Amino acid sequence: MNTNTFNGPHGWMLVADRREVFPDDPGNGTPLMVYAPKATASGTLGRVLDTAEVDEARNANAREVPGDVMTWLENVADQAQTFVYGD
Structure with missing residues:
Protein backbone atom coordinates (compact mmCIF):
# COMPACT_ATOMS: atom_id res chain seq x y z
CA MET A 1 0.00 0.00 0.00
CA ASN A 2 1.52 3.30 -1.12
CA THR A 3 -1.15 5.71 0.12
CA ASN A 4 -3.02 6.22 3.34
CA THR A 5 -5.98 8.55 3.68
CA PHE A 6 -6.75 10.06 7.08
CA ASN A 7 -10.35 11.27 7.28
CA GLY A 8 -10.97 14.27 9.48
CA PRO A 9 -13.82 16.48 10.61
CA HIS A 10 -16.29 18.00 8.14
CA GLY A 11 -14.97 16.00 5.18
CA TRP A 12 -11.35 17.21 5.38
CA MET A 13 -8.68 14.65 4.44
CA LEU A 14 -4.95 14.18 4.81
CA VAL A 15 -3.46 11.95 2.10
CA ALA A 16 -0.05 10.39 2.71
CA ASP A 17 1.54 9.10 -0.50
CA ARG A 18 4.88 7.26 -0.40
CA ARG A 19 5.17 7.52 -4.21
CA GLU A 20 5.71 11.28 -3.81
CA VAL A 21 8.97 10.87 -1.87
CA PHE A 22 12.12 11.37 -3.97
CA PRO A 23 15.24 10.82 -1.81
CA ASP A 24 17.56 12.11 -4.53
CA ASP A 25 15.46 15.26 -4.96
CA PRO A 26 13.92 16.12 -1.56
CA GLY A 27 12.23 19.32 -2.79
CA ASN A 28 10.27 17.38 -5.37
CA GLY A 29 6.91 15.72 -4.65
CA THR A 30 4.03 16.31 -2.28
CA PRO A 31 3.81 13.27 -0.03
CA LEU A 32 1.52 14.85 2.59
CA MET A 33 -1.46 16.76 1.18
CA VAL A 34 -4.46 18.24 2.97
CA TYR A 35 -7.74 18.45 1.05
CA ALA A 36 -10.82 20.49 1.90
CA PRO A 37 -14.24 18.85 1.48
CA LYS A 38 -15.00 17.90 -2.12
CA ALA A 77 0.67 14.57 11.52
CA ASP A 78 3.19 12.26 13.22
CA GLN A 79 1.29 9.15 12.18
CA ALA A 80 1.09 10.34 8.55
CA GLN A 81 4.79 11.27 8.48
CA THR A 82 5.73 7.88 9.90
CA PHE A 83 3.66 6.17 7.20
CA VAL A 84 5.44 8.13 4.45
CA TYR A 85 9.00 8.27 5.79
CA GLY A 86 9.15 5.28 8.15
CA ASP A 87 10.34 5.26 11.76
Whole structure:
Protein backbone atom coordinates (compact mmCIF):
# COMPACT_ATOMS: atom_id res chain seq x y z
CA MET A 1 0.00 0.00 0.00
CA ASN A 2 1.52 3.30 -1.12
CA THR A 3 -1.15 5.71 0.12
CA ASN A 4 -3.02 6.22 3.34
CA THR A 5 -5.98 8.55 3.68
CA PHE A 6 -6.75 10.06 7.08
CA ASN A 7 -10.35 11.27 7.28
CA GLY A 8 -10.97 14.27 9.48
CA PRO A 9 -13.82 16.48 10.61
CA HIS A 10 -16.29 18.00 8.14
CA GLY A 11 -14.97 16.00 5.18
CA TRP A 12 -11.35 17.21 5.38
CA MET A 13 -8.68 14.65 4.44
CA LEU A 14 -4.95 14.18 4.81
CA VAL A 15 -3.46 11.95 2.10
CA ALA A 16 -0.05 10.39 2.71
CA ASP A 17 1.54 9.10 -0.50
CA ARG A 18 4.88 7.26 -0.40
CA ARG A 19 5.17 7.52 -4.21
CA GLU A 20 5.71 11.28 -3.81
CA VAL A 21 8.97 10.87 -1.87
CA PHE A 22 12.12 11.37 -3.97
CA PRO A 23 15.24 10.82 -1.81
CA ASP A 24 17.56 12.11 -4.53
CA ASP A 25 15.46 15.26 -4.96
CA PRO A 26 13.92 16.12 -1.56
CA GLY A 27 12.23 19.32 -2.79
CA ASN A 28 10.27 17.38 -5.37
CA GLY A 29 6.91 15.72 -4.65
CA THR A 30 4.03 16.31 -2.28
CA PRO A 31 3.81 13.27 -0.03
CA LEU A 32 1.52 14.85 2.59
CA MET A 33 -1.46 16.76 1.18
CA VAL A 34 -4.46 18.24 2.97
CA TYR A 35 -7.74 18.45 1.05
CA ALA A 36 -10.82 20.49 1.90
CA PRO A 37 -14.24 18.85 1.48
CA LYS A 38 -15.00 17.90 -2.12
CA ALA A 39 -11.35 18.74 -3.00
CA THR A 40 -12.24 22.42 -3.44
CA ALA A 41 -8.95 23.49 -1.86
CA SER A 42 -5.65 21.87 -0.88
CA GLY A 43 -2.22 22.46 0.57
CA THR A 44 0.81 20.59 1.79
CA LEU A 45 0.65 19.49 5.41
CA GLY A 46 3.66 21.66 6.29
CA ARG A 47 2.11 24.78 4.84
CA VAL A 48 -1.26 24.13 6.45
CA LEU A 49 0.31 23.58 9.87
CA ASP A 50 2.31 26.81 9.45
CA THR A 51 -0.43 29.06 8.05
CA ALA A 52 -3.81 27.39 8.76
CA GLU A 53 -4.67 27.98 5.09
CA VAL A 54 -5.24 26.01 1.90
CA ASP A 55 -5.44 27.29 -1.68
CA GLU A 56 -8.76 27.31 -3.50
CA ALA A 57 -8.80 24.98 -6.52
CA ARG A 58 -10.41 27.48 -8.89
CA ASN A 59 -8.47 30.62 -8.02
CA ALA A 60 -5.45 31.83 -6.09
CA ASN A 61 -7.38 32.72 -2.95
CA ALA A 62 -6.39 31.25 0.38
CA ARG A 63 -9.04 29.55 2.50
CA GLU A 64 -8.80 29.36 6.28
CA VAL A 65 -8.74 25.91 7.85
CA PRO A 66 -11.19 25.56 10.77
CA GLY A 67 -9.72 25.26 14.25
CA ASP A 68 -11.03 21.76 14.91
CA VAL A 69 -9.49 20.59 11.62
CA MET A 70 -6.16 22.14 12.65
CA THR A 71 -6.32 20.27 15.96
CA TRP A 72 -7.05 17.02 14.13
CA LEU A 73 -4.15 17.62 11.69
CA GLU A 74 -1.76 18.29 14.57
CA ASN A 75 -2.87 15.00 16.14
CA VAL A 76 -2.42 12.85 12.99
CA ALA A 77 0.67 14.57 11.52
CA ASP A 78 3.19 12.26 13.22
CA GLN A 79 1.29 9.15 12.18
CA ALA A 80 1.09 10.34 8.55
CA GLN A 81 4.79 11.27 8.48
CA THR A 82 5.73 7.88 9.90
CA PHE A 83 3.66 6.17 7.20
CA VAL A 84 5.44 8.13 4.45
CA TYR A 85 9.00 8.27 5.79
CA GLY A 86 9.15 5.28 8.15
CA ASP A 87 10.34 5.26 11.76
